Amino acid sequence: MPSSRLVTVLGTVVRREREARQLTQRELARLAGVSQAMVARVESGDRSPSVELLEQLLDAMGAQLTVAVEPLDADLDARIGALAGQPLADRIDQAGIDAVVARLGDLPHVLAGGSAALLQGAPVPVTEVEIAIRWADSARFTQWLTDGYAQRWNAQWREFGYLRLEPEEPGEHLWRTVAGDVRARMCDELPEAIEVRHGERSYRVVPLVAVEITDPRAADLLRRHRQRQAGGERSS
Template identity: 35%
Template sequence: MDEDGYGLATAIAPLLRAEREKAALTQAQLARRAATTQQHVSMIESGHVAPTIALLDRLFDALGLQLRVSVEQRDADLDAGMDAASDDTREDDLCTANSLTKRLDADVPFLLDGQLAAAMMGVPIKVRRTDLAFAEADADKVAHWLAGLPNVRRWSDKWQDFAPIDRDPRKPGPPHYWTPWGELHVRLLPAAPPPVRVVVAERSYPIRPLSDVEADYPQIARIIRRARHRT
């Protein structure tokens, strides 16, 4: 699974969706032809999953097509997404984060992390999920919070899909969840760093420092590097 949903997964997403619609097939119909699930096709088309080469071959073969590969300047694939993201507002993304964290015990500190943290600090990035970081000392409370969220599934590498499996982020497997409010990724840190505070609509949000985000999220680091190069 692509940790941040960028790179090839981002390029494949609109291509697969456009070709499927051109063939007048629903996601479920294409999934049956390619021996996968409708939800998996949906996740690929939204850029949230980096499919295997074998699955890509099956999906496009089911459309009577095949993929060709070319090369370009490093990070140039990010430009269109960065240009589109530069006009994004954060209201919907913060609303999702608020909906999730209001169910968290008030005594459990958290940091906005990953894509949303980068976007809040001016990086031109599409926010495709909510990333939250916690201190390992609060892991029990975080596990309790996740267990109490309704209708949540966790990503399974075995099934290559979200499934009703143990939500405890300390258990084996990606701490990546599908919730009624959108996708959620949880990171447990040995110790939470002092937050950067960003105020939006008179509300202060605790943000993980950008240098930490850049170090832990390679695809976000690519976007930051490209943004610096372009400026």
């Protein structure tokens, strides 16, 4: 694994552990006896942390560092495999899609990216609900975010908060709301959509073929899933 990749992975681990404990970067820095800027640089991957610093940060959160060797992206393949073995209803529930869709109400939107792929049966990991929103509905969307006590993803500090909510403001279109994390694709017109139904709810989604064309990350996940399927068929 290249060092730059390892640095990114380690930063992600520290951020994930911190957020799981509902700590801010400032609080973790105080517990670990380091500066907030140090925590921010580690989480963003801007600094290659020493083993001592990693142990210091993790120890402050009641965790410890372990080392293992595995094939590249083995964890991602394992997640895809685990999802493939689950009922679709369980995957939808775990992704938190229904909670977001219910709160969106009559705000015009189309589910996109990995969320759209999941709703069409693909066992892809979904870390945030992805939606397409028209710029014409930006004010309504901003009010929806406000009503949902949203915090915007701050790429500089690698955490949610400290930025204005409006999509027009600079920053990544990713928010944490009471319904879950939401990533928006702001567009002049909503993309062409199809309707899929699961249980008692209908969803307007970007067709799978369009997802693969427009979303490189979702396309890569789908490719990995198909490779796993092909490998399983060859071994059977």
